[in-house]
Structure formats: C-alpha cells, structure tokens
Amino acid sequence: MFDAYGTPNMFTFASGVEHRNRKKLVSHMYSNQTLMERQSVEMVKRKVQAFLTMLKAESDSASEIFTTLHYFSFDAISEFVFGTKYGGTNALSGNTADRRLINDILDPARRRLAWFGIHFPAYTKWVTTRTGLVGKMVDGLGLLPMNKPFTYSGIRRHALQAFYQHKNAIEGGEKVAEDTTVIGRLFQVREKHRLSDMDIASECADHLLAGIDTTADSLMFLIWALSLPQHERYQNQLRKELLNSQVDEAGWLYPRHLSQLPWLTAILRESLRLYTPLPAFEERSAPVDTVIDGFTIPADTVVGMSPYCMHREESVFPEPRVFKPERWLADDGTLLPESAPQNKWFWAFSNGARMCIGMYLANAEMLMLLAALYRQYTTVARYPDTTPGITSRYEIFCDESMSKMTEHECWIDFQRLSG
Numbered sequence: 001m002f003d004a005y006g007t008p009n010m011f012t013f014a015s016g017v018e019h020r021n022r023k024k025l026v027s028h029m030y031s032n033q034t035l036m037e038r039q040s041v042e043m044v045k046r047k048v049q050a051f052l053t054m055l056k057a058e059s060d061s062a063s064e065i066f067t068t069l070h071y072f073s074f075d076a077i078s079e080f081v082f083g084t085k086y087g088g089t090n091a092l093s094g095n096t097a098d099r100r101l102i103n104d105i106l107d108p109a110r111r112r113l114a115w116f117g118i119h120f121p122a123y124t125k126w127v128t129t130r131t132g133l134v135g136k137m138v139d140g141l142g143l144l145p146m147n148k149p150f151t152y153s154g155i156r157r158h159a160l161q162a163f164y165q166h167k168n169a170i171e172g173g174e175k176v177a178e179d180t181t182v183i184g185r186l187f188q189v190r191e192k193h194r195l196s197d198m199d200i201a202s203e204c205a206d207h208l209l210a211g212i213d214t215t216a217d218s219l220m221f222l223i224w225a226l227s228l229p230q231h232e233r234y235q236n237q238l239r240k241e242l243l244n245s246q247v248d249e250a251g252w253l254y255p256r257h258l259s260q261l262p263w264l265t266a267i268l269r270e271s272l273r274l275y276t277p278l279p280a281f282e283e284r285s286a287p288v289d290t291v292i293d294g295f296t297i298p299a300d301t302v303v304g305m306s307p308y309c310m311h312r313e314e315s316v317f318p319e320p321r322v323f324k325p326e327r328w329l330a331d332d333g334t335l336l337p338e339s340a341p342q343n344k345w346f347w348a349f350s351n352g353a354r355m356c357i358g359m360y361l362a363n364a365e366m367l368m369l370l371a372a373l374y375r376q377y378t379t380v381a382r383y384p385d386t387t388p389g390i391t392s393r394y395e396i397f398c399d400e401s402m403s404k405m406t407e408h409e410c411w412i413d414f415q416r417l418s419g
C-alpha cells in the first residue's frame with residue numbers, strides 16, 4: 001500500500017533480502033545512540049519549542065490537538081528526512097501551505113481506499129493509476145474507491161519536489177544533502193548500491209509518511225487520557241517527577257534521562273498499549289515451511305499478530321481496558337525489567353526484522369514534548385465524555401469504553417502553571 005511513485009521501498013519489499021539490504025543503509029541514523037549524539041536532539045527541541053510557542057500565540061486553535069500535534073510530527077519528520085532547506089516544513093510556525101498538507105489525511109473515504117487496496121490490490125492499483133481519457137472514464141463511472149485527491153497525494157507531491165530540489169542542488173555543486181538527513185545518506189550511497197532516482201524518492205516519501213500520523217496520534221491519545229478527570233492523579237504524579245528532575249541551564253531535561261523517568265515512561269507505555277496507533281493485524285509470510293511452537297506453517301501462508309489483541313491479553317495485563325500506568329512499575333516504583341512479560345507482549349512498534357525503524361525517533365519526540373509540556377502546563381479534556389477517533393487502515397480506532405466519538409478532533413484546555 002505504501003509503494004511511492006510506483007517504486008517499492010523498505011516497507012513494501014516482499015523479499016527479505018531486499019528489505020534487509022535497504023534497511024541496513026539507513027538503520028544507524030535511527031539508532032538511539034546516533035539520535036542522542038547528533039543534531040537530531042536539537043532538532044526535536046526546536047520543534048517542541050515551536051509547539052509551546054504556538055500554544056501561546058494561537059491559544060484557541062492550538063487547543064485542538066489532533067491537528068496541532070500533526071504539525072509537530074510533520075515538521076519533525078520532514079526535517080529529519082530532508083533537512084531545513086528543501087522539504088523541511090514549518091507548519092508549527094504558521095506556514096499555511098504546509099498546514100494544508102495535513103488535510104490530505106482527513107477524508108474518511110481513505111478507509112474505503114485502504115480496504116480496496118488490501119482486498120483487491122490489482123484492481124485498486126489499476127483504477128487509481130489511470131490517467132487521461134481512461135482516467136476520466138474510471139472516475140465518471142464511479143469505479144474509484146475514493147475521489148481524488150487520494151490520501152497522502154499532497155504529501156507525496158511535496159516529498160517528490162523535495163527530492164528533485166536536492167538532486168538539482170547536488171548536480172549544481174551545492175552541498176545540501178548532509179549525512180544527517182535520510183535523503184543525504186541515500187545520495188551518499190546511491191552509486192555503490194545502485195539506487196535509482198525513484199528508489200531514493202520512494203524511500204524518503206515512505207519515511208515521511210510513516211512518521212506523521214503514528215507519532216501525532218500516539219501523543220494525542222496520551223495527552224487526552226492524562227487530561228480526563230479520572231486520571232488527574234497520573235498527571236500530578238508525572239508533573240511531580242518532572243519538576244523534581246535535573247534540568248540544564250536552558251531548562252530542558254537531559255534527553256538521555258527521559259527514558260529512565262519511571263512515571264513518564266510508564267505513562268507512555270500504557271498509552272501506547274491501549275491506544276497504539278497501528279492496532280491492526282501485521283501480516284507476515286515465510287517462503288519456506290516453518291515450525292513455530294510445534295505448529296507447521298506451510299510456505300507462503302499469511303500469518304500475523306495484532307497489537308490490539310496482544311495488548312489486551314488478560315493474563316499479562318489484568319483489567320486490560322483500564323488505563324493503569326502503574327502496571328509498568330515494580331513495587332519499589334522503578335520500571336519493570338526488559339524481561340518482564342508486559343514488555344515482551346508490548347507490540348506497538350512490532351518486533352523482529354520488520355519492526356519500526358523510527359521507534360527511537362518517535363520516543364525522543366514524544367518524551368521531549370511531554371516533559372516540556374507537563375513542566376509548564378496542566379491539561380484538561382474539554383469533552384471528557386468523548387473519545388477522539390483516528391483512521392487505522394480501514395477501521396476507526398478510538399477508546400471503545402466511551403459512548404461518544406469525534407473523528408480527527410480532540411480539544412484540550414491548557415492552563416499555564418504559575419511561577
């Protein structure tokens with residue numbers, strides 16, 4: 001589904017070898033070590049600062065956090081993939097064209113398109129790629145699962161334009177593609193690994209798309225959950241922990257310390273457990289017969305696991321529908337060890353060879369934003385009886401214990417702490 005410009009990328013390669021070779025080219029850029037050492041941390045700090053500035057400058061509209069957190073994740077991932085000069089966006093600081101690109105994902109018809117893409121891939125590919133007279137006929141006969149423009153088409157256009165800007169700049173002798181960006185890294189290795197223009201463009205577009213909704217939706221559900229009256233004690237606990245933590249001279253918590261703060265990490269884990277933004281079945285198949293736990297799985301059988309189901313396994317997560325961050329803490333208040341069953345069943349970023357490459361980047365964005373936000377603000381859900389809803393593949397995903405839901409909308413009142 002996420003081929004871009006008709007060219008497969010890491011996410012869509014069916015072959016394990018092609019997938020592995022491509023992943024190796026960029027995986028070190030996404031490692032925790034590299035992210036913490038490089039300017040990425042500074043980039044995330046700038047985005048967090050821009051988010052807080054927007055909260056003050058546009059306090060009315062910034063309260064709708066489905067949208068504003070998309071600006072945050074979009075600006076962060078676009079700079080990580082493309083840098084600041086060509087392709088990095090400025091939605092947080094008010095660039096209207098960049099903000100408009102987010103509208104790309106709002107049309108509910110995208111779920112019908114996703115359903116067709118999964119169940120009738122060949123048909124969907126054919127009808128959605130017709131142009132000219134045939135394209136007009138396909139459209140006129142109502143054969144398209146979704147009216148144009150399709151989901152992500154504006155963002156894909158933006159990514160393609162950024163690719164050509166880089167290419168032209170490099171050919172003109174300009175040094176723009178530093179090795180700190182994904183596109184820079186791919187241009188560096190393109191000769192050795194025989195990457196075509198569209199290989200690079202498709203890979204970059206996919207990383208851009210993969211880093212927007214996921215991070216924004218996760219943050220939205222977390223802030224919403226912490227802002228419900230019944231969870232006030234967790235918000236207070238988090239704030240206490242943050243205000244007691246060491247900060248640098250500019251008032252930032254040290255990024256390396258963030259993932260060791262028990263309440264911050266426990267709240268993030270619990271939110272990703274209940275509200276993982278990709279809850280659906282993750283399909284896998286093997287080219288040879290495989291024996292797992294004594295069961296023979298014939299070659300090419302599609303198997304999979306769903307984070308939604310794994311995260312609601314009652315023997316591991318008692319009262320699975322309840323938001324309980326303390327389930328991630330030991331009796332002495334420290335975080336559970338990595339070997340604890342809860343951690344083994346935690347599947348928000350998947351696992352194995354195809355697991356999320358952006359996990360550490362997403363964690364850095366989420367932890368830094370939450371730490372800065374809850375040191376300065378209290379948050380209250382404006383409609384505490386209403387869950388926000390997001391699009392996950394072809395389902396709407398929301399908190400199923402609430403009777404009301406609004407899709408793509410979440411209102412939070414931010415109150416600045418005095419002092």
Ligand code: HEM
Binds near residue numbers: 023212215350353355
């Ligand atoms: C909270 C945020 C995120 C969550 C929960 C998440 C979750 C996931 C999951 C579950 C997968 C596996 C999907 C499958 O196998 O069907 C995945 C893959 C992937 N994610 Fe993320 N993701 C997040 C953020 C990011 C970010 C910021 C990036 C930045 C580039 C990213 C890039 C990718 C890529 C490229 C893949 C494909 C990896 C591969 O095929 O080897 N993700 N993600």
